Amino acid sequence: MTGAPLVQQPSGARAWLLSPEPASRWQARLGRFYLGWRAFSKNPLAVLGLGVVLLLILVAIFADLIAPYSPIIGGNLRTERLLPPSAAHWFGTDDLARDIFSRVVYGSRTTLWVVMLVAIIATPIGLAMGTVAGYLGGWVDTVLMRITDIFLAFPRLILALAFVAALGPGIDNAIIAIAITSWPPYARIARAETLTIRNSDFIAAVKLQGASTPRIILGHVVPLCLSSLIVRVTLDMAGIILTAAGLGFLGLGAQPPMPEWGAMVATGRNYLIDQWWVAAMPGAAIFVVSLGFNLLGDGLRDVLDPKAAK
Amino acid sequence: MTEPMLDIQNLSVVFGTGRLRVDAVKDVSFHVEPGASFGLVGESGSGKSTVLRAVCGLAPISGGRVMVNGQAVKSPRDKSFYRTAQMVFQDPYASLHPRHTVDRTLSEPLAIHGEKNAEARILEALREVGLGPSFRFRYPHQLSGGQRQRIAIARALILRPKILLLDEPTSALDASVQAEVLNLLDELRVRLGLTYVLVSHDLAVVAHLCDRLLVMRQGEAVEETTAAALRSGQAANEYTRALIQASQGFARDGVEPVLV
Numbered sequence: 001m002t003g004a005p006l007v008q009q010p011s012g013a014r015a016w017l018l019s020p021e022p023a024s025r026w027q028a029r030l031g032r033f034y035l036g037w038r039a040f041s042k043n044p045l046a047v048l049g050l051g052v053v054l055l056l057i058l059v060a061i062f063a064d065l066i067a068p069y070s071p072i073i074g075g076n077l078r079t080e081r082l083l084p085p086s087a088a089h090w091f092g093t094d095d096l097a098r099d100i101f102s103r104v105v106y107g108s109r110t111t112l113w114v115v116m117l118v119a120i121i122a123t124p125i126g127l128a129m130g131t132v133a134g135y136l137g138g139w140v141d142t143v144l145m146r147i148t149d150i151f152l153a154f155p156r157l158i159l160a161l162a163f164v165a166a167l168g169p170g171i172d173n174a175i176i177a178i179a180i181t182s183w184p185p186y187a188r189i190a191r192a193e194t195l196t197i198r199n200s201d202f203i204a205a206v207k208l209q210g211a212s213t214p215r216i217i218l219g220h221v222v223p224l225c226l227s228s229l230i231v232r233v234t235l236d237m238a239g240i241i242l243t244a245a246g247l248g249f250l251g252l253g254a255q256p257p258m259p260e261w262g263a264m265v266a267t268g269r270n271y272l273i274d275q276w277w278v279a280a281m282p283g284a285a286i287f288v289v290s291l292g293f294n295l296l297g298d299g300l301r302d303v304l305d306p307k308a309a310k
Numbered sequence: 311m312t313e314p315m316l317d318i319q320n321l322s323v324v325f326g327t328g329r330l331r332v333d334a335v336k337d338v339s340f341h342v343e344p345g346a347s348f349g350l351v352g353e354s355g356s357g358k359s360t361v362l363r364a365v366c367g368l369a370p371i372s373g374g375r376v377m378v379n380g381q382a383v384k385s386p387r388d389k390s391f392y393r394t395a396q397m398v399f400q401d402p403y404a405s406l407h408p409r410h411t412v413d414r415t416l417s418e419p420l421a422i423h424g425e426k427n428a429e430a431r432i433l434e435a436l437r438e439v440g441l442g443p444s445f446r447f448r449y450p451h452q453l454s455g456g457q458r459q460r461i462a463i464a465r466a467l468i469l470r471p472k473i474l475l476l477d478e479p480t481s482a483l484d485a486s487v488q489a490e491v492l493n494l495l496d497e498l499r500v501r502l503g504l505t506y507v508l509v510s511h512d513l514a515v516v517a518h519l520c521d522r523l524l525v526m527r528q529g530e531a532v533e534e535t536t537a538a539a540l541r542s543g544q545a546a547n548e549y550t551r552a553l554i555q556a557s558q559g560f561a562r563d564g565v566e567p568v569l570v
Contacts, residue, residue, distance in 0.1 A: 020448070021444040021445070021447075022411075022447040023447065025411065025413060027447065200404055201400075201401060201404040201405035202404065202408075204368055204399070204405075205397070205405050205406075207367075208367075208368070208396060209392055209396075209418060209419040209422050209465075209469070210387075210388075210422050211418070211422050212422075220410075
């Protein structure tokens with residue numbers, strides 16, 4: 001936001017959003033959202049990160065239209081194996097004569113599926129454990145936090161490996177294993193946030209109105225924990241993608257012939273010196289998407305974390 | 311004689327045990343008639359706020375008896391208690407949820423108690439504290455300190471309580487806003503027939519709002535007196551006199567320091 005001087009009269013929509021006297025719940029909420037967006041869009045790297053994440057989502061949705069070849073059925077094994085990048089095959093072909101570009105495009109679905117499911121499973125578990133432990137305190141806090149400690153005591157990838165080995169290899173079990181191992185830090189963050197607000201006057205005030213404990217936790221504590229948790233989850237997305245890719249690389253995640261970036265890097269390892277593109281292309285995809293999530297998380301932290309802002 | 315709205319007998323509040331034991335309130339008794347306004351005065355740490363917190367359940371009652379509207383309070387307090395007694399906190403910057411609009415803040419007590427026609431009640435509550443409907447969907451950060459305290463008062467009054475516990479309601483506000491809020495409180499008490507218990511370290515505020523008051527020091531009741539006596543400087547206790555003198559401002563040849 002460098003060009004536009006502030007003297008210009010705000011347009012109708014802008015004035016409506018920034019009105020100091022909103023006329024409805026929605027206007028108040030949208031106004032807040034708009035202010036957040038304005039702060040967010042001042043950070044070019046964060047916008048770049050958001051762009052990458054949006055691109056990932058679009059590619060995953062329209063994979064059928066974007067990919068020129070089938071991701072599973074290869075071409076002629078005698079003539080089309082391990083071809084270098086060209087106009088016909090943008091990212092080259094792999095050892096089974098499959099178009100790598102198509103596989104990377106379809107692989108975005110797997111990646112997005114993993115990221116979404118882990119976020120949907122792990123965030124609520126961590127949030128619930130943390131806020132309940134922090135708000136109730138006492139023995140509830142001790143029990144829940146010791147459970148969290150047990151999970152935190154293991155290295156994440158090793159624990160995920162153990163879970164996948166027990167549950168059997170496959171992308172769904174990999175998702176469950178990653179979700180089970182990634183909630184403890186969220187519980188810790190939610191608990192720390194809860195501890196700072198549980199003794200504040202506005203919680204005492206709602207207690208004095210006769211609110212029940214679940215009502216206080218859900219309606220008053222959770223909204224204040226949510227923003228720092230969203231930031232943390234977004235920053236963790238890169239790690240989740242890498243863990244999923246790592247499990248795929250070890251053959252414990254997605255099973256062939258399912259296109260998954262980590263498993264694709266694993267097959268490319270055999271041809272790394274002579275046919276570099278087999279491993280490099282999916283590797284670059286992992287790198288770009290991880291970086292995108294990291295940049296987005298950084299930008300969100302600047303907007304959502306009240307301690308970092310101003 | 312009418313039954314007192316709030317009757318406190320030999321209240322004591324203790325925090326912690328063993329070496330960490332703190333006797334915050336020791337053996338304090340007073341009662342407040344319906345429609346009256348009672349002040350609790352004392353320096354910081356004298357236990358005056360703890361008395362209020364013990365009445366509404368934020369601090370434990372370790373000994374003695376607290377009767378509100380003729381009934382001994384239960385622990386934990388039930389919903390009917392919260393419909394009888396409400397509290398206004400000291401710091402209006404801390405007592406409103408930063409992510410809730412005024413509308414949400416005011417509709418919460420109505421939702422908890424299953425009240426009907428929330429919309430009309432919220433608008434009425436805003437009108438009562440002298441704010442227009444334009445304030446309804448603002449966030450706390452869009453309000454000034456005085457406006458926030460008015461919202462806090464509206465929230466306390468929306469359930470139509472009989473007794474209002476005021477914990478230094480104006481000490482976080484600047485002088486002119488202080489006067490506005492005090493006048494609003496005085497007017498609301500007369501109009502709605504409320505009973506007030508006001509905690510303050512500011513003798514002028516207490517003398518303005520209250521008829522009778524209790525001076526506290528280190529958790530103990532020092533003296534119960536009237537606002538009229540306070541204004542004319544008739545105080546039996548030496549500590550009360552020192553407090554009056556302190557409130558009149560700094561004098562070079564001041565008083566003997568009160569030894570603790």
